[in-house]
Amino acid sequence: MADTSARTLRLLSLLQTHRYWPGTELSERLRVSSRTLRRDIERLRELGYPVDARPGVDGGYQLAAGAALPPLVLDDDEAVAITVCLQAGSQGAGDGLAEPSIRALGKLVTVLPTRLRRRVDALRAMTESAAWTAVPLSDVDPAVLTDLALTCRREERLTFTYTAADARTSTREVEPHRLVSQGRRWYLVAYDLTRHDWRTFRVDRLSASSTTGTRFRPRTLPAPDAATFVRTAIGARRPGYTITAEIEAPTTEVHTRVGRWCTITPLPANRTHIEMTVDNLDWPILLLGKVEAEFRVLGPPELVVRLQEWGSRFSKSAG
Numbered sequence: 001m002a003d004t005s006a007r008t009l010r011l012l013s014l015l016q017t018h019r020y021w022p023g024t025e026l027s028e029r030l031r032v033s034s035r036t037l038r039r040d041i042e043r044l045r046e047l048g049y050p051v052d053a054r055p056g057v058d059g060g061y062q063l064a065a066g067a068a069l070p071p072l073v074l075d076d077d078e079a080v081a082i083t084v085c086l087q088a089g090s091q092g093a094g095d096g097l098a099e100p101s102i103r104a105l106g107k108l109v110t111v112l113p114t115r116l117r118r119r120v121d122a123l124r125a126m127t128e129s130a131a132w133t134a135v136p137l138s139d140v141d142p143a144v145l146t147d148l149a150l151t152c153r154r155e156e157r158l159t160f161t162y163t164a165a166d167a168r169t170s171t172r173e174v175e176p177h178r179l180v181s182q183g184r185r186w187y188l189v190a191y192d193l194t195r196h197d198w199r200t201f202r203v204d205r206l207s208a209s210s211t212t213g214t215r216f217r218p219r220t221l222p223a224p225d226a227a228t229f230v231r232t233a234i235g236a237r238r239p240g241y242t243i244t245a246e247i248e249a250p251t252t253e254v255h256t257r258v259g260r261w262c263t264i265t266p267l268p269a270n271r272t273h274i275e276m277t278v279d280n281l282d283w284p285i286l287l288l289g290k291v292e293a294e295f296r297v298l299g300p301p302e303l304v305v306r307l308q309e310w311g312s313r314f315s316k317s318a319g
Contacts, residue, residue, distance in 0.1 A: 007032065011040050013078075015051065015063040022060040076116055080142035083120045084127075084181075119146035126152040127179045128227040140186050140203050145179065148188055148203065152176045155216055158190070160209035162201055174199070175216045178226035182234065189226040191219050198222060200233045241300050243284045247272045249293035258287050281306045 007030055014021060014029065027037050041051050041061060050064035126149040151158050159173045174190035177198075181187075186203040198221065223229035243262075247254055251266040254274065262276035278284055281303050288295050297304050 008040055008043055011037075012044060012049065015044070015049070015061065020054075020060055020062045022058065026061065076119075077142045079116055079120055080123065080146055083123055084145075119150060122146065122149040122153045123179070125149070127181060128225060129181050144203065144206075144209070145186065147209065148176060149179055151211055152178060154211075155218060157193070157212040157214045157216055158209060159212060160201075161207045163205045163207070172201070173212070174201075175219065177218070177221060179203070180226050180230040182227075182230050187230050189221070189229055198229065200230050241278055241281060241284075241302065243274075243276045243278060243300070243303060244298040245274050245284075245288060245295050246298065247274060247288075247291055247293050247295040249291060253293075254291055257291050261287060285310055 011026070011030060014026065023034055023037060027034050030037065030040075032040070041053065044051055052062050052064050054060055054062075123146050148158075155175075157173060158176050159171065161169055162172050163169050173193045174188075175193065176188060176190045178189045179186060180189060180200075188201045188203055188206065190199060190201065191197070192199040221229060223232065246267065248271055250270045251264060251272045254272040255264055258274070262274045265273040265275075267273050276284060276287075284303060285307060288297075297307065
């Protein structure tokens, strides 16, 4: 029965892509006979999922488009991925997305199985965002993220092997504090018991992690929050650009749109000065465009050149 249920969930997961699946391909993926596949399709129909069938040698199956479906079935990785995306939306990924993202995230957590709910809720609670991107894109196993989040929440010491940028490896024992999503990367902020100092660790360079079973009393992070700590640590390691600009808009309006990504200073005559440090010139262009007001770039010169290139392409595209 357990095998049948797992196979049915797998079949439903494939059909929910709404593509047309030849029967032979579905049978191969599920490693069952065509007869067993037909029984599984009927089982889904009995559960209320409308599955269209095409007979014949090239026949196959497709979930009916536009049908009112029962709740989606998510595996562990899919649930974690959706949580990360909704978390980005709830933290201001785009105008008007924050409130519905928070509502959707709350609904998702309440309907998950207890085991998965605990992991997803830990990831939600133990993650901070240092700078928005749609979703961090580094190659990190979702199970690793949820394991680290649970360890942060339990306040339990952690050991792992870490590979530095120069490819040297070392074994670390740390007191984990928070996960931070920064650009395309995930970072673990932790107190390093060997170096006796706070450190940031790229999660994609971390392997062979295990908890020691030893609980610890949380230390005071030398920064307002983990996201600020990561921004400072990365800024100290990377050569970047300091962006400064004057925006022809009131400070309150600028703060509402882009305040979490830059330092804002009020200027006379309803103008605003902004400053940020970045390692990529495309991001500040997007940010300045998001303000929807006239602006003047004060520096660096490289940003002015990049703006001219973008402006030329956009002008041509607009005819």
